[in-house]
Amino acid sequence: MQILQKSKKSKARTGKLKTSHGVINTPFFMPIATKGAVKNLSTYDLDELGTEIILANTYHLYLQPGEKLIKKAGGLHKYMNWFGPILTDSGGYQVFSLAKIRKIKQDGVEFQSHLDGSKHFLTPEKSIQIQQDLGIDIMMALDVCPPGDSNQKEIIKACDTTYEWAKKCFKAWQKTKKKQQLFGIIQGGIYKKLRDQSLKQITSLDFSGYAIGGLAVGEDRKDMYKVLEYIAPKLPENKPRYLMGLGRPEELVFAIKQGIDMFDCVIPTREARHGRLYQFCTQREKGAIKLFDNLAYKTSIIKNEKNKLDFSPINNKSEVKLLRQYTKSYLHHLFKIQEGLGLRLATLNNLEFYLDLMRKIQSAIRQGKL
């Protein structure tokens, strides 16, 4: 990763990350295409939003339609008609959060599919093989991600296994032509000591980048902020730093100030489906949440009665034609009648907000404002 500018006000930095499918400006946010599609959008919609990279889920694609089918299709890019960079998680997180039964063994994790109950055994080597078959740009090492309420003993065990698996993933990756990047994941829960140890272990392997896992998994937000503030600046400076699964706009700003470069989160797409819209606003507005400098945002529920007669555009400053042309009143109606176009418009709105936020942050770092 090429760092172009470091902030003097915080640990924030901006730069460029090269991948096989293009260069991405950092810091960046990855819209989530869990099962090989960003819900309710086409890849042309993603283009129109100025999306630079998306995230897909190894666990889901492995089960359905299967990585071998995607390989036959010419890889995930071709399969889903998206030709920008793609990052996939390792499948670990979903095994722990979705699978019916899972049993961690030394060599990997045994689990039952949440779809049909079929039995599978995911090993570090298997995870790399799947991600290679998918042909994506950035692979993640298989890790153990314990829930936020785990005790210290459980976290220690998760860290140990994560390290063992990281070594195996690294070894499997070394055998390949290394066209794809591989990131290691640091665990350790809310325990600084364990984070330090995991950091030491994982960074002893020369991964393409490093991720902080095991945050925003149910722990107290204050604890999360403390851990993040503590560990993020310790990550190797010349490599991309990825905070997995976060977060709200203000959390992204906080994390970027600690030196984080990469994010993914379901919030913009999931909340769009529930009709919650994100928009920038002035800091004085009711419900405004401050971000940085003069920037703030607020959210609103499109189904609320007050939107019924609001004939102003969904977002008159949007770069997306649909958001300039369709009104809040009409979007309110679309949600009332449960029409698919409503989900598409709300998703476009929220992703544009998140991607714009990252562009504003990049610009603010360059201008010394963050």
Added chain:
Amino acid sequence: MQILQKSKKSKARTGKLKTSHGVINTPFFMPIATKGAVKNLSTYDLDELGTEIILANTYHLYLQPGEKLIKKAGGLHKYMNWFGPILTDSGGYQVFSLAKIRKIKQDGVEFQSHLDGSKHFLTPEKSIQIQQDLGIDIMMALDVCPPGDSNQKEIIKACDTTYEWAKKCFKAWQKTKKKQQLFGIIQGGIYKKLRDQSLKQITSLDFSGYAIGGLAVGEDRKDMYKVLEYIAPKLPENKPRYLMGLGRPEELVFAIKQGIDMFDCVIPTREARHGRLYQFCTQREKGAIKLFDNLAYKTSIIKNEKNKLDFSPINNKSEVKLLRQYTKSYLHHLFKIQEGLGLRLATLNNLEFYLDLMRKIQSAIRQGKL
């Protein structure tokens, strides 16, 4: 309506129908935007399909969001961001098929909303007022549409009421500035005598066009064909002829040969949502249904296993980029994971098929092939 060419092989004709929002080539098919949106499409999608006119439902829009709100928005065109012609039905059909309880009275029909059970009274005058508030291009007169298994006595009664209401609608329309067109509807079930009588009654009023209602409502298809063959050519020649609610592609071809100019039907959009795709094919192909000349079509179920490994485009001859770029295999996957983009692609495919069919028919009439 301006007739440009009459077929020598059949009673088919091609021409142009002027409306306040543009001229439409006949014969034409109207995609259905029941509640003010063609399900799963944006109006830009409709543009890309070359859609010339759409149909919306008075009953639905009256109940939700209400015609007064749409009037405030500047009319239905502005409200739904569609600036081509719109036809609305009168609401009669939905009152009879959807409303919980309905009671036909001399002055109109009393019904309970299928949404919240609220009581409403729809009169001919009220139907015209609603359609005027919507500000659409072609209004339909309020009629009584009895089910296909009604006995002759019930049909006679329906015809009588339809005529009484047609006169009232006509009168209400006469009082307006007549910027909008108003079509009368001919009833009479499968009884030629009753159709003749209804035709005589309705055409005694100088409507902008005439529709055949009460077909494809559950009667035998042979009976429907017989009635259509009998009554369609008797409709005034210089006015547009609209067959309501039909139908399958071969039914459209049959009706056009009897001199019909206008159609609407839920088939392409509804079947898209169930993953049934329409496509043109050669007459020799398995499952081919002959249309005219060398033209045939077939349908296929995208969820069928055979599509799983079909990496060919959904339609490589499509004018719609998405249908050329996304594969059948991927669309199969989208349906398996119940992803909204799948519904959009299937809807685009089927509407393009129906609109293409009409363009092919227009061309065939001009070339003397139909």
